[in-house]
Amino acid sequence: MAEPTPPPASEWTAFTRRYLAADGRVIDTANNGVSHSEGQGYAMFFAAFFRDKPRFDRLWGWTDRNLGRREDALFAWRFDPRDRVTPVADFNNATDGDIFIAWALLMAHEAWGNPAHFSAAQRITRDLLGSCIVQVGQRTVLLPGAAGFQDAAGTVINLSYYAFPALRALSHLVPDRRWALLERDGIALIQTAKFGRWHLPPDWLLLQNNSGPPIPAPQRPARFSWDALRIPLNLAWNHLDVSRFAAERLFWDDVVHAHRPPAWVDLRTDETPPYRGHAGVQAVHALLRQRSGASVGQYLRVAQAPDYFGASLVLQSRIAGHMPAVEPAPSPTTAAAAPQEAGFATWIASMASDAIENTLEWLGLGQPEPEPPHPTGLPWARPDIGNAAYVRGMQPGPRGLPVRR
Amino acid sequence: MITASRRAVLALPLAIPLALPMALRSERSSAQPAALRMLRIVIAAQEPLDLAPLLGEFAQSNQDLLLQVTLRQEDPAWVGGAFRQEQLEGGASQVDVVITGTVGLMLGQARHLWQPLPSGLLAASDGRLNFAGRQMRPLTNETAVIIASEPGGPLLLHRPSIVRNPPRSAAALLDYARENPDSFMYPRPVDSSLGHQFVTLVPHLLKDTDPTEPATGWVRTWPFLAELGRYIPYYAASGGAALEEFAEGGVRLLPAPLGIYLHHHMEGLLPPDTSFSLFEDAPLIAHGLFLTVPLNVPAERLPLIEALGAFLLTPDIQTRGFGRGLLRGDREFSVSNFDLISTEDRDDFRRALPPSAARRLTALPVAPPLGPVQFDAMLRRWMETIGAVHRPPD
Numbered sequence: 139m140a141e142p143t144p145p146p147a148s149e150w151t152a153f154t155r156r157y158l159a160a161d162g163r164v165i166d167t168a169n170n171g172v173s174h175s176e177g178q179g180y181a182m183f184f185a186a187f188f189r190d191k192p193r194f195d196r197l198w199g200w201t202d203r204n205l206g207r208r209e210d211a212l213f214a215w216r217f218d219p220r221d222r223v224t225p226v227a228d229f230n231n232a233t234d235g236d237i238f239i240a241w242a243l244l245m246a247h248e249a250w251g252n253p254a255h256f257s258a259a260q261r262i263t264r265d266l267l268g269s270c271i272v273q274v275g276q277r278t279v280l281l282p283g284a285a286g287f288q289d290a291a292g293t294v295i296n297l298s299y300y301a302f303p304a305l306r307a308l309s310h311l312v313p314d315r316r317w318a319l320l321e322r323d324g325i326a327l328i329q330t331a332k333f334g335r336w337h338l339p340p341d342w343l344l345l346q347n348n349s350g351p352p353i354p355a356p357q358r359p360a361r362f363s364w365d366a367l368r369i370p371l372n373l374a375w376n377h378l379d380v381s382r383f384a385a386e387r388l389f390w391d392d393v394v395h396a397h398r399p400p401a402w403v404d405l406r407t408d409e410t411p412p413y414r415g416h417a418g419v420q421a422v423h424a425l426l427r428q429r430s431g432a433s434v435g436q437y438l439r440v441a442q443a444p445d446y447f448g449a450s451l452v453l454q455s456r457i458a459g460h461m462p463a464v465e466p467a468p469s470p471t472t473a474a475a476a477p478q479e480a481g482f483a484t485w486i487a488s489m490a491s492d493a494i495e496n497t498l499e500w501l502g503l504g505q506p507e508p509e510p511p512h513p514t515g516l517p518w519a520r521p522d523i524g525n526a527a528y529v530r531g532m533q534p535g536p537r538g539l540p541v542r543r
Numbered sequence: 544m545i546t547a548s549r550r551a552v553l554a555l556p557l558a559i560p561l562a563l564p565m566a567l568r569s570e571r572s573s574a575q576p577a578a579l580r581m582l583r584i585v586i587a588a589q590e591p592l593d594l595a596p597l598l599g600e601f602a603q604s605n606q607d608l609l610l611q612v613t614l615r616q617e618d619p620a621w622v623g624g625a626f627r628q629e630q631l632e633g634g635a636s637q638v639d640v641v642i643t644g645t646v647g648l649m650l651g652q653a654r655h656l657w658q659p660l661p662s663g664l665l666a667a668s669d670g671r672l673n674f675a676g677r678q679m680r681p682l683t684n685e686t687a688v689i690i691a692s693e694p695g696g697p698l699l700l701h702r703p704s705i706v707r708n709p710p711r712s713a714a715a716l717l718d719y720a721r722e723n724p725d726s727f728m729y730p731r732p733v734d735s736s737l738g739h740q741f742v743t744l745v746p747h748l749l750k751d752t753d754p755t756e757p758a759t760g761w762v763r764t765w766p767f768l769a770e771l772g773r774y775i776p777y778y779a780a781s782g783g784a785a786l787e788e789f790a791e792g793g794v795r796l797l798p799a800p801l802g803i804y805l806h807h808h809m810e811g812l813l814p815p816d817t818s819f820s821l822f823e824d825a826p827l828i829a830h831g832l833f834l835t836v837p838l839n840v841p842a843e844r845l846p847l848i849e850a851l852g853a854f855l856l857t858p859d860i861q862t863r864g865f866g867r868g869l870l871r872g873d874r875e876f877s878v879s880n881f882d883l884i885s886t887e888d889r890d891d892f893r894r895a896l897p898p899s900a901a902r903r904l905t906a907l908p909v910a911p912p913l914g915p916v917q918f919d920a921m922l923r924r925w926m927e928t929i930g931a932v933h934r935p936p937d
């Protein structure tokens with residue numbers, strides 16, 4: 139098989155013409171033209187990757203001015219240009235956006251040597267560590283936002299927010315023993331959180347306080363869809379073993395699908411929609427096939443995606459297929475002290491235990507680890523928390539797209 | 544005599560993509576505190592204006608009043624975003640003057656960001672308004688000085704070698720789009736004057752029940768835009784992106800304001816044989832450049848701003864800064880200041896706008912843009928019902 143090639147600059151041009159406003163705002167075209175910290179982070183990452191400094195500066199300038207939070211270095215998750223009074227109605231952050239913004243700033247510093255980019259990346263990373271990487275029972279986990287994801291029932295996490303290569307890069311920026319634990323526990327959770335006929339992870343996962351196993355978050359649709367789609371992307375991007383994303387490949391390759399690959403699947407009923415997943419789904423699927431040594435044919439193009447999210451996945455998949463692995467986080471023993479003590483021997487033992495657990499799980503014999511109770515009980519910060527699609531600003535359905543043909 | 548650059552001579556809202564900070568240190572003493580002798584100007588127009596040299600002249604000639612002038616370029620959307628946030632937070636304004644186009648004016652008005660201007664300044668502008676300016680005067684709501692105006696557009700850009708018979712009506716445009724999918728586009732109206740001018744024109748083309756009321760009077764327009772959208776490859780995120788797509792041959796038809804067309808044509812940014820057609824039986828939508836003052840600017844600063852407004856309205860600055868010498872007042876496109884530009888530029892200009900085309904333009908009526916509330920309603924509905932609709936995956 140031919141070596142993966144990086145996306146040409148024309149793909150970035152295609153992205154900017156469709157989704158990047160002149161002022162540096164990334165337009166979520168499928169969702170009434172709103173913007174997200176996630177989209178800003180993605181586009182900043184692309185601009186740094188393609189060495190497009192003018193656009194990077196505009197993107198970062200808009201993001202910092204419009205989404206920056208007063209209390210820390212993180213970013214409000216959503217901007218609605220239709221709201222003439224309060225375009226940023228909710229100042230909670232979204233860690234997937236923060237992570238990509240910090241990673242992009244780090245890449246920008248490496249490309250252009252601006253110390254301001256480096257220090258901004260450092261500040262964001264420190265605040266991510268301080269506010270969003272927490273201990274839940276025996277696990278180190280990434281909260282989807284600084285507030286609103288923990289209550290009496292447990293902790294809701296989004297495994298697709300674990301952008302492993304980005305987390306690894308940030309771990310070298312602000313060394314801390316929690317980075318390695320976060321990756322270890324995140325991958326273990328991905329291997330544990332298998333639901334439905336195809337053993338897939340859900341978009342949103344509840345780590346229960348009642349000692350029960352992780353379950354799809356009850357307030358949201360139990361789906362493997364637009365969020366969880368990024369889980370295999372992140373694993374493949376991190377150059378992890380093919381077996382880590384075998385379930386997704388089996389799902390997308392399953393001959394039972396009339397429309398391949400499906401856009402999503404309900405993990406309770408195994409129902410799939412009557413329409414095919416868009417170019418973003420297909421691009422991730424192609425990346426997994428590529429990593430498995432299969433032929434993938436022609437690369438998907440940005441112009442084939444119906445919206446900014448799909449186009450972002452097309453570009454990310456292309457970059458992921460080409461980008462070398464990022465150096466893993468420093469081991470817990472060599473990194474700076476973290477609140478929780480965890481010796482190297484414990485870490486090794488834990489890794490071994492995970493490996494055994496994963497193998498058992500792979501064979502269908504594993505038992506989910508019981509969760510200890512969690513003391514916190516914060517209210518939901520986002521009014522639309524009950525709808526997974528809305529959390530990232532999406533309408534229900536195929537990312538809110540009224541079908542026109 | 545000072546010779547105007549080719550860019551400066553071009554029609555109003557266009558020119559050079561630079562924003563320059565500049566500082567002038569007066570040797571002479573002034574009774575005014577230093578803070579009152581600073582003027583912070585933001586140009587929030589989609590097409591950057593090269594006003595720095597002119598403002599430098601203004602500062603030089605007003606050294607008693609001015610210690611420093613700063614000039615910054617922003618996109619029109621800045622008015623509704625970061626600028627609005629700054630104004631909401633109160634405190635001392637960081638901006639004294641905003642020079643903006645129709646989009647910025649409307650975004651600011653809808654959010655009550657501009658303060659009423661002194662009657663003397665408004666009167667100075669009123670005395671110089673051309674036909675398009677007079678159409679827009681009621682929309683300023685006493686909060687803006689019209690410092691430049693033009694008939695606007697949209698023109699329908701095309702290359703005659705590729706599109707021999709360009710559409711001249713809404714029905715013909717839809718037919719063309721159906722027969723040639725992905726050959727026509729317009730950019731997102733919230734992010735581009737090309738886009739909002741085209742969308743504003745459609746109810747006029749369709750003789751809709753009330754072209755000035757998008758919420759209630761566009762009963763034919765919204766279905767038309769939805770149907771047209773089925774054949775549009777994508778809505779470009781900026782006017783610049785749409786113009787690039789046209790220049791590269793990605794689309795064959797593109798609506799654009801007169802000024803943008805002239806600027807891009809004379810700068811060589813369009814294929815040399817690019818021409819334009821006009822819609823029949825429909826007006827041109829006026830386009831303007833406005834001087835506004837943020838609500839939080841204290842009254843003590845207004846004399847300085849008045850002086851700036853008067854300076855920008857002088858005939859010499861109008862010609863050199865905004866092209867009024869070429870696309871001058873009223874409805875004529877006579878070229879009264881060709882002695883200001885080189886022979887080469889003169890020829891370029893005639894190629895871009897031949898006298899016959901100028902005569903056709905002058906024959907068309909001019910309609911004002913939407914009012915601020917209506918403009919906001921149009922943008923919202925477009926984003927929710929037109930811009931969010933995409934073809935499903937292939």
